[in-house]
Amino acid sequence: MPSLRIACFHLNQLGDLVFSLPALLALGRGFPKAQIISVARPPHRELLLLSGLVHNVVERPRGQLISKLKMVSALRSMKLDLAVLFSTSLGTAILAWMAHPREKAGFGKRGLAYRAEKIGPPSVANNLRLVEALGCRVEKRDYVGLVKLDESVRCRVRDLLMHAGIGESTPYAVISPAASGRRAIKEWTSEGFAAVAERLADDLDLVPVLVGTEADEVVAGLSEKIVDLRGKTSIIELAALLEGAHVFVGIDSGVMHLAAAVGTPVAALFGPxxxxxTGPMGEGHKIVQSDVPCLACMKTSCREPLCMQRITPDAVIESVAMCVSEEKNV
Structure with a gap:
């Protein structure tokens, strides 16, 4: 009898992908003879395959209709038994329907053989609720340790750091200021991050390493002490860079969750x-928040996000120092 073929349709953002890893683990244990296929964006392919949680990755292209039809054709040829939809988007639902699985599981209300209630934003808890609806037993409820790295990835990152002037024994901190384009409300000030970078170097003897996109150019230009590695790593190389850091400093973002997943202490700035x-999972993390009545409002836009604006560099550095001190005492 052929094994079950299960396709998991992931959300697009990095943090949401990390949120799905415990569910993939439970799915594999619940269906030990199944072939598990991830449908995900191309940059996430290597992370998923190295995790050992999936057998194959079908890349989900952006935009072009012809590319999407080719993807659907590839999925149809696999004769899927089950499609698991971690995403609630209409586009994902249409693609899953076109793939012709025998059954579908998701958070919707129609056309699903198995369904779970989605509570709040995408989260590990929501994804685990979905695989539990499939009858899977959940033994691990966090993503820590589920991002796997091999020595070739670590070697590439060591070479990158060497070219940037950071030796193997040089301690560094990773700074990630930006959120996805739709969640700019979560961002702190460029001046604040630049001030933190200066103090990481002066007070804590940590080289501040900046990661992110071109949108973070302002931060890079405000401090000469920043080593700018924006856009120079793949997702899996970013994971290796984070693994080697003494601490991660940044906002609520996918990079923050990736840092926590590889076991790096996180000083995370939270506002809305x-x-x-959606806080970092694992031990040794510190949450930095201001004292405003509208904290954790969960809004996606705000004219004046005081919750982030009132966070001070002093508060951030204090949390970073605590992370580093606790790491040394472990």
Whole structure:
């Protein structure tokens, strides 16, 4: 009898992908003879395959209709038994329907053989609720340790750091200021991050390493002490860079969750989002928040996000120092 073929349709953002890893683990244990296929964006392919949680990755292209039809054709040829939809988007639902699986599981209300209630934003808890609806037993409820790295990835990152003037024994901190384009409300000030970078170097003897996109150019230009590695790593190389860092400093973002997943202490700046729902998982992390009544409002836009604006560099550095001190004492 052929094994089950299960396709998992992931959300597009990095953090949401990390949120799905415990569910993939439970799915594999619940269906040990199944072939699990991830449908995900191309940059996430290597992370998923190295995790050992999936057998194959079908890349989900952006935009072009012809590319999407080719993807659907590839999925149809696999004769899927089950499609698991971590995404609630209409586009994902249409693609899953076109792939012709025997059954579908998701958070919707129609056309699903198995369904779960989605509570709040995408989260590990929501994804685990979905695989539990499939009858899977959940033994691990966090993503820590589920991002796997091999020595070739670590070697590439060591070479990158060497070319940037950071030797193997040089301690560094990774700074990630930006969120996805739709969630700019979560961002702190460029001046604040630049001030933190200066103090990482002067007070804590940590080289500040900046990661992110071109949108973070302002931060890079405000401090001469920043080593700018924006756009110079793949997702899996970014994971290796984070693994080697003494601490991560940044906002609620996919990069923050990736840092926590590889076991790096996180000093995370939170304002409109709730760390009880989307905070970093694992031990040794510190949450930095201001004292405003509208904290954790969960809004996606705000004319004057005081919750982030009132966070001070002093508060951030204090949390970073605590992370580093606790790491040394472990």
């Amino acid at each position: 989002t709730d760390p009880a729902i």
